Amino acid sequence: MPIPKDFHSPTQITARERAYSQLQRWIIDGTLKPGEKLHDGELADALGVSRTPVREALQLLEVQGFVEMHRGRDTRVTAIDKSDILKLYPPLAALQSLACETVAPTIRIEQTDQLRRINVELSNAINYREFFRAMELDEQFHDLIVEMADNPYITGFISMLQLHIRRFKYVFLQQPVSSSEASVVEHAAIIDAFDRRDSSTAAEVVKQNWLRPMNELFKMI
Amino acid sequence: MPIPKDFHSPTQITARERAYSQLQRWIIDGTLKPGEKLHDGELADALGVSRTPVREALQLLEVQGFVEMHRGRDTRVTAIDKSDILKLYPPLAALQSLACETVAPTIRIEQTDQLRRINVELSNAINYREFFRAMELDEQFHDLIVEMADNPYITGFISMLQLHIRRFKYVFLQQPVSSSEASVVEHAAIIDAFDRRDSSTAAEVVKQNWLRPMNELFKMI
DNA sequence: AAACATTTGTCCGTATGTATA
DNA sequence: ATATACATACGGACAAATGTT
Numbered sequence: 001m002p003i004p005k006d007f008h009s010p011t012q013i014t015a016r017e018r019a020y021s022q023l024q025r026w027i028i029d030g031t032l033k034p035g036e037k038l039h040d041g042e043l044a045d046a047l048g049v050s051r052t053p054v055r056e057a058l059q060l061l062e063v064q065g066f067v068e069m070h071r072g073r074d075t076r077v078t079a080i081d082k083s084d085i086l087k088l089y090p091p092l093a094a095l096q097s098l099a100c101e102t103v104a105p106t107i108r109i110e111q112t113d114q115l116r117r118i119n120v121e122l123s124n125a126i127n128y129r130e131f132f133r134a135m136e137l138d139e140q141f142h143d144l145i146v147e148m149a150d151n152p153y154i155t156g157f158i159s160m161l162q163l164h165i166r167r168f169k170y171v172f173l174q175q176p177v178s179s180s181e182a183s184v185v186e187h188a189a190i191i192d193a194f195d196r197r198d199s200s201t202a203a204e205v206v207k208q209n210w211l212r213p214m215n216e217l218f219k220m221i
Numbered sequence: 222m223p224i225p226k227d228f229h230s231p232t233q234i235t236a237r238e239r240a241y242s243q244l245q246r247w248i249i250d251g252t253l254k255p256g257e258k259l260h261d262g263e264l265a266d267a268l269g270v271s272r273t274p275v276r277e278a279l280q281l282l283e284v285q286g287f288v289e290m291h292r293g294r295d296t297r298v299t300a301i302d303k304s305d306i307l308k309l310y311p312p313l314a315a316l317q318s319l320a321c322e323t324v325a326p327t328i329r330i331e332q333t334d335q336l337r338r339i340n341v342e343l344s345n346a347i348n349y350r351e352f353f354r355a356m357e358l359d360e361q362f363h364d365l366i367v368e369m370a371d372n373p374y375i376t377g378f379i380s381m382l383q384l385h386i387r388r389f390k391y392v393f394l395q396q397p398v399s400s401s402e403a404s405v406v407e408h409a410a411i412i413d414a415f416d417r418r419d420s421s422t423a424a425e426v427v428k429q430n431w432l433r434p435m436n437e438l439f440k441m442i
Numbered sequence: 443a444a445a446c447a448t449t450t451g452t453c454c455g456t457a458t459g460t461a462t463a
Numbered sequence: 464a465t466a467t468a469c470a471t472a473c474g475g476a477c478a479a480a481t482g483t484t
Contacts, residue, residue: 039449040450051474052472053473055450055451059277070450071479071481072450073448073482074450091319091378094315153308156286260470276471291460292471293458293472294471295469295470447483448480449481451479452478453477455475459469460468460470461469462468463466
Protein backbone atom coordinates (compact mmCIF):
# COMPACT_ATOMS: atom_id res chain seq x y z
CA MET A 1 0.00 0.00 0.00
CA PRO A 2 1.47 3.33 -1.06
CA ILE A 3 1.83 5.86 1.69
CA PRO A 4 1.52 9.53 0.70
CA LYS A 5 4.66 11.54 1.36
CA ASP A 6 3.05 14.48 3.06
CA PHE A 7 0.99 12.38 5.36
CA HIS A 8 2.00 13.10 8.92
CA SER A 9 1.18 10.06 10.93
CA PRO A 10 -0.07 11.10 14.34
CA THR A 11 2.98 9.54 15.97
CA GLN A 12 2.02 10.86 19.37
CA ILE A 13 -1.51 11.63 20.36
CA THR A 14 -1.72 14.76 22.45
CA ALA A 15 -3.14 14.88 25.95
CA ARG A 16 -5.86 17.19 24.73
CA GLU A 17 -6.95 14.77 22.03
CA ARG A 18 -7.02 11.89 24.48
CA ALA A 19 -9.09 13.94 26.89
CA TYR A 20 -11.36 15.06 24.07
CA SER A 21 -12.11 11.64 22.63
CA GLN A 22 -12.52 10.05 26.02
CA LEU A 23 -14.86 12.70 27.36
CA GLN A 24 -16.86 12.68 24.16
CA ARG A 25 -17.18 8.90 24.36
CA TRP A 26 -18.26 9.11 27.99
CA ILE A 27 -20.89 11.71 27.21
CA ILE A 28 -22.23 9.84 24.20
CA ASP A 29 -22.43 6.45 25.87
CA GLY A 30 -24.04 7.96 28.95
CA THR A 31 -21.19 7.32 31.36
CA LEU A 32 -21.36 11.04 31.97
CA LYS A 33 -25.05 11.74 32.27
CA PRO A 34 -26.99 14.72 30.91
CA GLY A 35 -26.91 17.57 33.42
CA GLU A 36 -24.01 16.03 35.33
CA LYS A 37 -21.54 18.46 36.81
CA LEU A 38 -17.99 18.19 35.57
CA HIS A 39 -14.95 19.19 37.60
CA ASP A 40 -12.00 19.78 35.39
CA GLY A 41 -9.64 18.91 38.24
CA GLU A 42 -11.25 15.54 38.86
CA LEU A 43 -11.39 14.75 35.16
CA ALA A 44 -7.73 15.66 34.87
CA ASP A 45 -6.86 13.21 37.63
CA ALA A 46 -9.06 10.52 36.11
CA LEU A 47 -7.40 10.95 32.73
CA GLY A 48 -3.91 11.27 34.15
CA VAL A 49 -3.26 14.70 32.66
CA SER A 50 -3.32 18.27 33.90
CA ARG A 51 -6.25 20.64 33.86
CA THR A 52 -5.10 22.52 30.77
CA PRO A 53 -5.79 19.84 28.12
CA VAL A 54 -9.00 18.89 29.93
CA ARG A 55 -10.22 22.47 29.83
CA GLU A 56 -9.31 22.69 26.16
CA ALA A 57 -11.22 19.49 25.45
CA LEU A 58 -14.23 20.80 27.37
CA GLN A 59 -14.24 23.96 25.30
CA LEU A 60 -14.32 21.97 22.09
CA LEU A 61 -17.15 19.87 23.46
CA GLU A 62 -18.95 23.07 24.34
CA VAL A 63 -18.81 24.22 20.71
CA GLN A 64 -20.26 20.88 19.66
CA GLY A 65 -23.06 21.24 22.17
CA PHE A 66 -22.08 18.39 24.49
CA VAL A 67 -21.05 20.60 27.41
CA GLU A 68 -22.13 23.92 28.90
CA MET A 69 -19.58 26.05 30.70
CA HIS A 70 -20.69 28.87 33.00
CA ARG A 71 -17.80 31.08 33.98
CA GLY A 72 -16.99 31.00 37.66
CA ARG A 73 -19.97 28.76 38.31
CA ASP A 74 -19.91 25.29 36.84
CA THR A 75 -19.43 23.06 33.84
CA ARG A 76 -22.08 20.51 32.97
CA VAL A 77 -22.99 17.90 30.42
CA THR A 78 -25.79 19.40 28.34
CA ALA A 79 -29.32 18.28 29.05
CA ILE A 80 -31.10 16.20 26.47
CA ASP A 81 -34.76 16.08 25.66
CA LYS A 82 -36.95 13.73 23.67
CA SER A 83 -37.91 16.50 21.30
CA ASP A 84 -34.26 16.88 20.33
CA ILE A 85 -34.50 14.19 17.68
CA LEU A 86 -36.97 16.40 15.86
CA LYS A 87 -34.24 19.04 15.71
CA LEU A 88 -31.38 16.71 14.87
CA TYR A 89 -32.78 14.66 12.01
CA PRO A 90 -34.12 17.37 9.69
CA PRO A 91 -30.77 19.13 9.14
CA LEU A 92 -29.11 15.74 8.84
CA ALA A 93 -31.63 14.67 6.22
CA ALA A 94 -31.24 17.97 4.38
CA LEU A 95 -27.47 17.62 4.18
CA GLN A 96 -27.47 13.93 3.29
CA SER A 97 -29.93 14.90 0.61
CA LEU A 98 -27.64 17.65 -0.60
CA ALA A 99 -24.71 15.25 -0.70
CA CYS A 100 -26.70 12.97 -3.01
CA GLU A 101 -27.76 15.81 -5.21
CA THR A 102 -24.13 16.89 -5.51
CA VAL A 103 -22.83 13.45 -6.32
CA ALA A 104 -25.54 12.25 -8.70
CA PRO A 105 -24.57 14.17 -11.87
CA THR A 106 -21.01 12.89 -11.99
CA ILE A 107 -21.12 9.56 -10.18
CA ARG A 108 -19.04 6.77 -11.71
CA ILE A 109 -20.02 3.17 -12.22
CA GLU A 110 -17.41 1.88 -9.75
CA GLN A 111 -18.99 4.07 -7.13
CA THR A 112 -22.53 2.87 -7.67
CA ASP A 113 -21.19 -0.68 -7.75
CA GLN A 114 -19.65 -0.17 -4.34
CA LEU A 115 -22.97 1.14 -3.03
CA ARG A 116 -24.70 -1.90 -4.52
CA ARG A 117 -22.26 -4.24 -2.77
CA ILE A 118 -22.82 -2.57 0.58
CA ASN A 119 -26.57 -2.74 0.12
CA VAL A 120 -26.45 -6.47 -0.66
CA GLU A 121 -24.44 -7.05 2.48
CA LEU A 122 -26.91 -4.95 4.43
CA SER A 123 -29.77 -7.04 3.14
CA ASN A 124 -27.97 -10.23 4.15
CA ALA A 125 -27.13 -8.90 7.58
CA ILE A 126 -30.78 -8.08 8.20
CA ASN A 127 -31.90 -11.52 6.99
CA TYR A 128 -29.37 -13.22 9.24
CA ARG A 129 -30.44 -10.98 12.12
CA GLU A 130 -26.97 -9.55 12.53
CA PHE A 131 -28.34 -6.22 13.70
CA PHE A 132 -25.13 -4.58 14.79
CA ARG A 133 -23.52 -5.39 11.46
CA ALA A 134 -26.63 -4.07 9.70
CA MET A 135 -26.30 -0.79 11.55
CA GLU A 136 -22.66 -0.49 10.53
CA LEU A 137 -23.42 -1.20 6.88
CA ASP A 138 -26.22 1.33 6.84
CA GLU A 139 -23.78 3.91 8.17
CA GLN A 140 -21.19 2.89 5.59
CA PHE A 141 -23.67 3.36 2.79
CA HIS A 142 -24.46 6.93 3.71
CA ASP A 143 -20.94 7.85 4.76
CA LEU A 144 -19.67 6.75 1.38
CA ILE A 145 -22.07 9.08 -0.42
CA VAL A 146 -21.12 11.94 1.88
CA GLU A 147 -17.46 11.27 1.31
CA MET A 148 -18.00 11.32 -2.46
CA ALA A 149 -19.60 14.75 -2.16
CA ASP A 150 -16.17 15.93 -1.01
CA ASN A 151 -17.27 18.94 0.99
CA PRO A 152 -15.64 19.40 4.40
CA TYR A 153 -18.43 21.63 5.68
CA ILE A 154 -21.08 19.03 4.90
CA THR A 155 -18.95 16.21 6.25
CA GLY A 156 -18.17 17.98 9.49
CA PHE A 157 -21.68 19.01 10.28
CA ILE A 158 -23.14 15.62 9.42
CA SER A 159 -20.74 13.79 11.69
CA MET A 160 -21.52 16.15 14.53
CA LEU A 161 -25.24 15.56 14.14
CA GLN A 162 -24.67 11.83 14.04
CA LEU A 163 -22.76 11.95 17.30
CA HIS A 164 -25.66 13.72 18.96
CA ILE A 165 -28.09 11.16 17.56
CA ARG A 166 -25.90 8.38 18.85
CA ARG A 167 -25.96 9.93 22.31
CA PHE A 168 -29.67 10.28 22.09
CA LYS A 169 -30.08 6.58 21.32
CA TYR A 170 -27.73 5.56 24.13
CA VAL A 171 -29.53 7.72 26.65
CA PHE A 172 -33.13 6.90 25.79
CA LEU A 173 -32.86 3.34 24.50
CA GLN A 174 -29.99 1.36 25.92
CA GLN A 175 -29.27 -0.46 22.69
CA PRO A 176 -28.54 0.46 19.08
CA VAL A 177 -31.53 0.59 16.77
CA SER A 178 -31.45 -1.78 13.87
CA SER A 179 -32.01 -0.90 10.25
CA SER A 180 -35.08 -2.40 8.64
CA GLU A 181 -35.70 -4.02 5.29
CA ALA A 182 -37.35 -0.76 4.22
CA SER A 183 -33.90 0.85 4.19
CA VAL A 184 -32.63 -1.71 1.69
CA VAL A 185 -35.45 -0.88 -0.68
CA GLU A 186 -34.87 2.84 -0.32
CA HIS A 187 -31.15 2.39 -0.88
CA ALA A 188 -31.91 0.51 -4.07
CA ALA A 189 -34.08 3.41 -5.21
CA ILE A 190 -31.23 5.80 -4.49
CA ILE A 191 -28.78 3.71 -6.50
CA ASP A 192 -31.30 3.47 -9.31
CA ALA A 193 -31.66 7.26 -9.37
CA PHE A 194 -27.87 7.55 -9.43
CA ASP A 195 -27.74 5.24 -12.46
CA ARG A 196 -30.13 7.58 -14.23
CA ARG A 197 -28.21 10.64 -13.00
CA ASP A 198 -31.48 11.77 -11.50
CA SER A 199 -30.37 14.18 -8.75
CA SER A 200 -33.77 15.28 -7.54
CA THR A 201 -35.19 11.79 -7.10
CA ALA A 202 -32.04 10.64 -5.31
CA ALA A 203 -32.21 13.67 -3.03
CA GLU A 204 -35.87 13.13 -2.25
CA VAL A 205 -35.51 9.42 -1.46
CA VAL A 206 -32.54 10.02 0.82
CA LYS A 207 -34.50 12.61 2.71
CA GLN A 208 -37.30 10.13 3.39
CA ASN A 209 -34.74 7.46 4.21
CA TRP A 210 -33.66 9.66 7.13
CA LEU A 211 -36.98 11.11 8.20
CA ARG A 212 -38.59 7.69 8.50
CA PRO A 213 -36.20 6.55 11.29
CA MET A 214 -36.83 9.88 13.02
CA ASN A 215 -40.54 9.23 13.18
CA GLU A 216 -40.08 5.61 14.23
CA LEU A 217 -37.74 6.70 16.99
CA PHE A 218 -40.11 9.43 18.11
CA LYS A 219 -42.95 6.96 18.46
CA MET A 220 -40.79 4.54 20.44
CA ILE A 221 -39.89 6.94 23.21
CA MET B 222 -40.04 44.79 30.63
CA PRO B 223 -39.83 41.51 32.52
CA ILE B 224 -36.33 40.23 32.99
CA PRO B 225 -35.93 36.46 33.15
CA LYS B 226 -34.52 35.31 36.47
CA ASP B 227 -31.95 32.94 35.12
CA PHE B 228 -30.49 35.45 32.72
CA HIS B 229 -26.87 36.06 33.58
CA SER B 230 -25.73 39.30 32.10
CA PRO B 231 -22.23 38.91 30.70
CA THR B 232 -20.86 41.38 33.20
CA GLN B 233 -17.25 40.57 32.45
CA ILE B 234 -16.01 39.25 29.14
CA THR B 235 -13.25 36.71 29.49
CA ALA B 236 -9.80 37.09 27.98
CA ARG B 237 -10.46 34.05 25.83
CA GLU B 238 -13.63 35.52 24.40
CA ARG B 239 -11.90 38.80 23.63
CA ALA B 240 -9.08 36.94 21.92
CA TYR B 241 -11.56 34.79 20.04
CA SER B 242 -13.71 37.59 18.65
CA GLN B 243 -10.75 39.77 17.80
CA LEU B 244 -8.84 37.04 16.00
CA GLN B 245 -11.96 35.95 14.16
CA ARG B 246 -12.57 39.53 13.06
CA TRP B 247 -8.97 39.91 11.92
CA ILE B 248 -9.13 36.70 9.91
CA ILE B 249 -12.47 37.56 8.31
CA ASP B 250 -11.57 41.12 7.36
CA GLY B 251 -8.22 40.02 5.99
CA THR B 252 -6.04 41.74 8.58
CA LEU B 253 -4.65 38.27 9.16
CA LYS B 254 -4.13 36.91 5.66
CA PRO B 255 -4.79 33.36 4.41
CA GLY B 256 -1.72 31.21 4.99
CA GLU B 257 -0.23 33.68 7.46
CA LYS B 258 1.72 32.20 10.32
CA LEU B 259 0.43 32.90 13.79
CA HIS B 260 2.58 33.02 16.90
CA ASP B 261 0.57 32.60 20.04
CA GLY B 262 3.14 34.64 21.98
CA GLU B 263 2.96 37.62 19.64
CA LEU B 264 -0.80 37.50 19.47
CA ALA B 265 -0.93 37.37 23.25
CA ASP B 266 1.17 40.53 23.45
CA ALA B 267 -0.91 42.27 20.81
CA LEU B 268 -4.11 41.42 22.64
CA GLY B 269 -2.74 42.19 26.08
CA VAL B 270 -3.45 38.74 27.48
CA SER B 271 -1.38 35.65 28.14
CA ARG B 272 -0.82 32.76 25.79
CA THR B 273 -3.40 30.46 27.33
CA PRO B 274 -6.56 32.29 26.28
CA VAL B 275 -5.00 32.88 22.86
CA ARG B 276 -4.34 29.18 22.43
CA GLU B 277 -7.87 28.39 23.49
CA ALA B 278 -9.24 30.90 21.00
CA LEU B 279 -7.08 29.44 18.25
CA GLN B 280 -8.40 25.98 18.96
CA LEU B 281 -11.98 27.19 18.61
CA LEU B 282 -11.06 28.89 15.36
CA GLU B 283 -9.49 25.65 14.21
CA VAL B 284 -12.78 23.79 14.72
CA GLN B 285 -14.52 26.46 12.66
CA GLY B 286 -11.97 26.09 9.89
CA PHE B 287 -10.33 29.49 10.19
CA VAL B 288 -7.01 28.23 11.54
CA GLU B 289 -4.86 25.15 11.10
CA MET B 290 -2.65 24.02 13.96
CA HIS B 291 0.21 21.61 13.33
CA ARG B 292 1.62 20.25 16.52
CA GLY B 293 5.24 21.21 17.08
CA ARG B 294 5.36 22.91 13.69
CA ASP B 295 3.20 25.97 13.21
CA THR B 296 -0.22 27.58 13.39
CA ARG B 297 -1.59 29.30 10.32
CA VAL B 298 -4.63 31.06 9.00
CA THR B 299 -6.31 28.57 6.64
CA ALA B 300 -5.82 29.05 2.94
CA ILE B 301 -8.78 30.10 0.88
CA ASP B 302 -9.55 29.25 -2.69
CA LYS B 303 -11.97 30.60 -5.25
CA SER B 304 -13.68 27.23 -5.53
CA ASP B 305 -14.58 27.44 -1.85
CA ILE B 306 -17.74 29.39 -2.54
CA LEU B 307 -19.01 26.36 -4.43
CA LYS B 308 -18.63 24.39 -1.21
CA LEU B 309 -19.98 27.04 1.13
CA TYR B 310 -23.20 28.09 -0.58
CA PRO B 311 -24.85 24.74 -1.26
CA PRO B 312 -25.08 23.66 2.40
CA LEU B 313 -26.11 27.18 3.33
CA ALA B 314 -28.86 27.11 0.72
CA ALA B 315 -29.96 23.66 1.85
CA LEU B 316 -30.29 24.76 5.47
CA GLN B 317 -31.94 28.08 4.72
CA SER B 318 -34.32 26.09 2.61
CA LEU B 319 -34.94 23.68 5.47
CA ALA B 320 -35.59 26.58 7.82
CA CYS B 321 -38.31 27.84 5.48
CA GLU B 322 -39.83 24.44 5.11
CA THR B 323 -39.94 24.12 8.90
CA VAL B 324 -41.49 27.51 9.48
CA ALA B 325 -44.03 27.58 6.65
CA PRO B 326 -46.72 25.28 8.08
CA THR B 327 -47.16 27.23 11.30
CA ILE B 328 -46.12 30.77 10.44
CA ARG B 329 -48.25 33.53 11.92
CA ILE B 330 -49.48 36.68 10.24
CA GLU B 331 -47.38 38.97 12.44
CA GLN B 332 -44.32 37.10 11.27
CA THR B 333 -45.08 37.38 7.57
CA ASP B 334 -45.90 41.03 8.14
CA GLN B 335 -42.50 41.58 9.66
CA LEU B 336 -40.89 39.91 6.64
CA ARG B 337 -42.96 42.13 4.36
CA ARG B 338 -41.79 45.26 6.21
CA ILE B 339 -38.16 44.24 5.90
CA ASN B 340 -38.58 43.52 2.21
CA VAL B 341 -40.15 46.94 1.57
CA GLU B 342 -37.22 48.59 3.32
CA LEU B 343 -34.83 46.45 1.30
CA SER B 344 -36.49 47.58 -1.91
CA ASN B 345 -36.22 51.21 -0.85
CA ALA B 346 -32.60 50.85 0.14
CA ILE B 347 -31.76 49.41 -3.27
CA ASN B 348 -33.65 52.22 -5.06
CA TYR B 349 -31.84 54.84 -3.01
CA ARG B 350 -28.55 53.05 -3.67
CA GLU B 351 -27.89 52.52 0.03
CA PHE B 352 -26.03 49.30 -0.65
CA PHE B 353 -24.66 48.65 2.79
CA ARG B 354 -28.11 49.04 4.30
CA ALA B 355 -29.50 46.77 1.59
CA MET B 356 -27.02 44.09 2.54
CA GLU B 357 -27.99 44.37 6.19
CA LEU B 358 -31.69 44.12 5.41
CA ASP B 359 -31.16 41.10 3.19
CA GLU B 360 -29.34 39.44 6.09
CA GLN B 361 -32.12 40.42 8.48
CA PHE B 362 -34.72 38.86 6.23
CA HIS B 363 -33.05 35.47 6.20
CA ASP B 364 -31.89 35.57 9.79
CA LEU B 365 -35.45 36.18 10.91
CA ILE B 366 -36.67 33.07 9.11
CA VAL B 367 -33.81 31.04 10.56
CA GLU B 368 -34.59 32.33 14.02
CA MET B 369 -38.24 31.37 13.62
CA ALA B 370 -37.21 27.82 12.78
CA ASP B 371 -35.87 27.68 16.33
CA ASN B 372 -33.27 24.98 15.81
CA PRO B 373 -29.85 25.62 17.40
CA TYR B 374 -28.11 23.16 15.10
CA ILE B 375 -29.37 24.92 11.98
CA THR B 376 -28.67 28.35 13.43
CA GLY B 377 -25.16 27.50 14.48
CA PHE B 378 -24.12 25.95 11.23
CA ILE B 379 -25.65 28.69 9.11
CA SER B 380 -23.87 31.42 11.02
CA MET B 381 -20.56 29.60 10.65
CA LEU B 382 -21.03 29.30 6.90
CA GLN B 383 -21.94 32.96 6.68
CA LEU B 384 -18.75 33.95 8.48
CA HIS B 385 -16.71 32.00 5.94
CA ILE B 386 -18.59 33.62 3.08
CA ARG B 387 -17.97 37.02 4.61
CA ARG B 388 -14.25 36.28 4.76
CA PHE B 389 -14.33 35.10 1.19
CA LYS B 390 -15.89 38.37 0.06
CA TYR B 391 -13.40 40.46 2.05
CA VAL B 392 -10.45 38.56 0.64
CA PHE B 393 -11.43 38.38 -3.01
CA LEU B 394 -13.43 41.58 -3.43
CA GLN B 395 -12.49 44.34 -1.05
CA GLN B 396 -16.06 45.50 -0.57
CA PRO B 397 -19.37 43.97 0.45
CA VAL B 398 -21.57 42.76 -2.40
CA SER B 399 -24.90 44.43 -2.72
CA SER B 400 -28.24 42.70 -3.01
CA SER B 401 -30.07 43.16 -6.27
CA GLU B 402 -33.67 43.88 -7.13
CA ALA B 403 -34.01 40.19 -8.03
CA SER B 404 -33.76 39.39 -4.32
CA VAL B 405 -36.74 41.57 -3.54
CA VAL B 406 -38.85 39.68 -6.05
CA GLU B 407 -37.72 36.33 -4.72
CA HIS B 408 -38.42 37.43 -1.16
CA ALA B 409 -41.93 38.40 -2.20
CA ALA B 410 -42.38 34.93 -3.68
CA ILE B 411 -41.22 33.40 -0.40
CA ILE B 412 -43.66 35.50 1.60
CA ASP B 413 -46.41 34.60 -0.82
CA ALA B 414 -45.66 30.90 -0.37
CA PHE B 415 -45.73 31.42 3.40
CA ASP B 416 -49.17 33.01 3.14
CA ARG B 417 -50.38 29.90 1.33
CA ARG B 418 -48.55 27.63 3.82
CA ASP B 419 -46.79 26.18 0.80
CA SER B 420 -43.63 24.71 2.31
CA SER B 421 -42.15 23.19 -0.79
CA THR B 422 -42.44 26.30 -2.94
CA ALA B 423 -40.97 28.45 -0.17
CA ALA B 424 -38.11 26.00 0.23
CA GLU B 425 -37.41 25.90 -3.48
CA VAL B 426 -37.43 29.68 -3.94
CA VAL B 427 -35.10 30.23 -0.98
CA LYS B 428 -32.69 27.73 -2.42
CA GLN B 429 -32.54 29.64 -5.68
CA ASN B 430 -32.31 32.90 -3.76
CA TRP B 431 -29.02 31.66 -2.34
CA LEU B 432 -27.62 29.79 -5.33
CA ARG B 433 -28.02 32.78 -7.62
CA PRO B 434 -25.58 34.96 -5.63
CA MET B 435 -23.20 32.02 -5.60
CA ASN B 436 -23.11 31.87 -9.36
CA GLU B 437 -22.86 35.65 -9.71
CA LEU B 438 -19.96 35.69 -7.27
CA PHE B 439 -18.27 32.82 -9.05
CA LYS B 440 -18.43 34.65 -12.35
CA MET B 441 -17.05 37.85 -10.82
CA ILE B 442 -13.83 36.34 -9.53
C1' DA C 443 -23.13 43.17 54.24
C1' DA C 444 -18.84 40.96 54.26
C1' DA C 445 -15.89 37.19 54.46
C1' DC C 446 -15.56 32.39 52.91
C1' DA C 447 -15.62 28.32 50.10
C1' DT C 448 -15.75 26.59 45.61
C1' DT C 449 -14.92 26.61 40.81
C1' DT C 450 -13.42 28.49 36.76
C1' DG C 451 -9.95 31.60 34.36
C1' DT C 452 -5.17 33.11 33.53
C1' DC C 453 -0.23 33.30 33.71
C1' DC C 454 4.21 31.70 32.67
C1' DG C 455 7.95 28.37 33.10
C1' DT C 456 9.27 24.04 31.30
C1' DA C 457 8.82 19.73 28.53
C1' DT C 458 8.23 17.74 24.20
C1' DG C 459 7.90 17.48 19.52
C1' DT C 460 9.44 18.97 14.61
C1' DA C 461 12.30 20.67 11.00
C1' DT C 462 16.82 22.18 9.54
C1' DA C 463 21.74 22.48 9.35
C1' DA D 464 23.17 10.83 12.31
C1' DT D 465 23.22 14.31 15.71
C1' DA D 466 22.70 18.66 17.43
C1' DT D 467 20.31 22.88 17.44
C1' DA D 468 16.68 26.18 16.97
C1' DC D 469 12.07 26.98 17.21
C1' DA D 470 7.15 26.31 18.05
C1' DT D 471 3.67 24.09 20.31
C1' DA D 472 1.85 21.27 24.48
C1' DC D 473 1.52 20.77 29.23
C1' DG D 474 1.70 21.50 34.21
C1' DG D 475 1.00 23.71 38.42
C1' DA D 476 0.53 28.01 40.97
C1' DC D 477 -2.13 32.02 41.31
C1' DA D 478 -6.10 35.26 40.28
C1' DA D 479 -10.83 36.33 39.68
C1' DA D 480 -15.57 35.41 39.82
C1' DT D 481 -19.71 33.47 41.80
C1' DG D 482 -22.91 31.79 45.37
C1' DT D 483 -23.44 31.17 50.22
C1' DT D 484 -23.22 31.59 55.09
